[in-house]
Amino acid sequence: MTFDVINEETAIDVRGVGKSFSNGDQSTLVLRGVDFSVRRGEVMFIVGPSGCGKTTLLSILCGTLRADHGEVHALGMPLHAIPQPEVTQFRSKNVGFIFQQFNLLPTLTAAENVAVPLLIQGVPLAEAVKRASRMLASVGISEKSGERPNRLSGGQQQRVAIARALVHEPPIVVCDEPTSALDSASGHQIMKLLSEVARDASRSVIVVSHDPRIYGYADRIAEMEDGRILRVGESRHHVLN
Numbered sequence: 001m002t003f004d005v006i007n008e009e010t011a012i013d014v015r016g017v018g019k020s021f022s023n024g025d026q027s028t029l030v031l032r033g034v035d036f037s038v039r040r041g042e043v044m045f046i047v048g049p050s051g052c053g054k055t056t057l058l059s060i061l062c063g064t065l066r067a068d069h070g071e072v073h074a075l076g077m078p079l080h081a082i083p084q085p086e087v088t089q090f091r092s093k094n095v096g097f098i099f100q101q102f103n104l105l106p107t108l109t110a111a112e113n114v115a116v117p118l119l120i121q122g123v124p125l126a127e128a129v130k131r132a133s134r135m136l137a138s139v140g141i142s143e144k145s146g147e148r149p150n151r152l153s154g155g156q157q158q159r160v161a162i163a164r165a166l167v168h169e170p171p172i173v174v175c176d177e178p179t180s181a182l183d184s185a186s187g188h189q190i191m192k193l194l195s196e197v198a199r200d201a202s203r204s205v206i207v208v209s210h211d212p213r214i215y216g217y218a219d220r221i222a223e224m225e226d227g228r229i230l231r232v233g234e235s236r237h238h239v240l241n
């Protein structure tokens with residue numbers, strides 16, 4: 001199957017996206033017609049107050065959640081129009097996730113946690129562990145490969161989470177509040193590391209945050225309020241360093 005590619009520079013394109021959540025007979029309109037796109041090779045921040053819809057938008061643009069209406073193209077794939085199993089397959093191949101709470105599996109070692117996305121894709125165990133170890137080395141904690149998450153500091157756990165997000169070399173990396181569980185110094189360390197290891201001419205990194213300390217790591221910043229993107233601006237690089 002082939003798809004219209006909107007533009008070679010565009011990785012993700014979101015048009016007229018709306019989303020509500022219903023709890024019983026109460027329905028909350030969370031996204032009110034979002035238009036927005038992310039280029040290849042850029043670090044795009046989505047910023048705005050708590051509850052404005054950032055996590056919902058991030059989930060929709062990477063295929064974790066379906067919009068009620070509107071269109072979402074990611075790497076040319078119409079995520080709004082293809083069956084769920086294909087969306088899931090798209091996501092496991094093309095998207096790396098970094099969450100606020102790290103979401104590491106407590107019973108697995110650091111290396112095993114990092115190997116998970118490869119195992120999901122059918123990479124044999126021995127090779128997956130080898131690639132996971134290399135990835136842990138590139139985020140500077142190879143000596144922690146055999147440790148379980150509860151033996152690691154918050155910053156170290158976040159490094160493991162970054163390694164896990166990048167190990168299958170996804171063209172799209174999404175980060176939801178990657179620094180909000182960390183103190184300021186660890187937050188900067190993590191963003192520097194993320195800028196170094198996740199930056200790639202063909203990779204898009206999308207960071208949701210309401211932590212102004214890290215906005216300087218963006219190439220562009222989309223400001224969100226009450227379910228809408230208000231404006232998208234270029235960022236001055238590393239102004240906060």
Ligand SMILES: Nc1ncnc2c1ncn2[C@@H]1O[C@H](COP(=O)(O)OP(=O)(O)O)[C@@H](O)[C@H]1O
Nearest residue numbers: 021022023030049050051052053054055056057
């Ligand atoms: N699964 C859900 N069910 C019901 N309401 C939800 C759900 N997820 C989010 N919401 C509501 O949608 C709004 C936006 O949430 P969210 O996208 O998480 O905002 P943000 O990430 O900007 O804090 C909030 O009012 C939240 O309570």
Ligand SMILES: [Mg+2]
Nearest residue numbers: 054055056176
């Ligand atoms: Mg959120």
